[in-house]
């Protein structure tokens with residue numbers, strides 16, 4: 001019951017990591033409000049968890065204004081909703097060929113969505129001066145990704161904006177914390193589409209995480225466990241931090257000079 005009596009809002013909570021975070025928050029005694037653009041799955045998830053649901057497109061300012069009228073006060077916001085830009089199939093997102101339209105589409109959800117979410121949270125938490133904002137960035141926010149440049153740029157900007165929010169709150173004398181989580185490959189529907197079924201499923205999965213020191217995908221529940229810590233009063237001295245959750249991927253580099261040969 002580490003989140004007892006806390007009101008927590010999770011964006012993009014219909015499925016995947018957002019759903020896992022909502023589930024973990026409920027298990028810790030929170031009142032959780034789920035939001036998403038996918039009303040059908042969102043409502044079904046909320047019903048399964050015994051929570052309320054609101055349709056909210058995170059990139060739409062008017063949606064946040066309407067949402068703020070319905071949920072004017074909260075303790076925890078998780079800005080989780082995000083897109084890679086490849087949801088409808090392959091597209092050119094490299095720095096040479098990405099269209100401005102595609103670039104903006106990805107940033108609208110990932111970056112504008114996080115900015116608007118943080119702004120809502122400050123208004124909703126500010127009067128009490130306490131709270132926790134958790135921004136789901138990515139490993140891609142810490143390194144360059146040549147063929148997903150828009151995604152990487154938007155996630156890097158989330159990392160930096162989290163620190164601006166953290167410092168702004170501190171300067172105001174508020175105990176409102178803001179931190180970013182940087183997961184690498186977490187097994188959700190996003191990956192399932194690439195992995196597919198069939199006899200070579202395990203081999204394909206192993207190949208995808210061959211460079212990950214722990215040699216496996218992460219689980220949505222492992223992201224949720226970190227979100228619970230950041231949301232709880234155990235993390236009240238933690239703000240402006242960036243937390244990698246990547247099976248050791250960024251601890252070293254596959255491109256570094258090799259180790260001495262084994263005997």
Ligand SMILES: NC(=O)c1ccc[n+]([C@@H]2O[C@H](COP(=O)([O-])OP(=O)(O)OC[C@H]3O[C@@H](n4cnc5c(N)ncnc54)[C@H](O)[C@@H]3O)[C@@H](O)[C@H]2O)c1
Nearest residue numbers: 012014015016017037057058080081082138183185186188
């Ligand atoms: N899965 C991974 O490997 C991984 C790794 C690093 C970071 N992330 C980040 O974690 C977050 C969740 O990823 P996931 O794998 O669970 O993705 P997912 O695609 O399974 O779920 C994303 C959810 O966000 C919702 N959504 C999309 N656009 C929205 C919008 N405009 N407004 C509100 N909701 C919207 C979708 O309907 C969906 O329910 C994303 O920000 C993603 O970038 C995921």
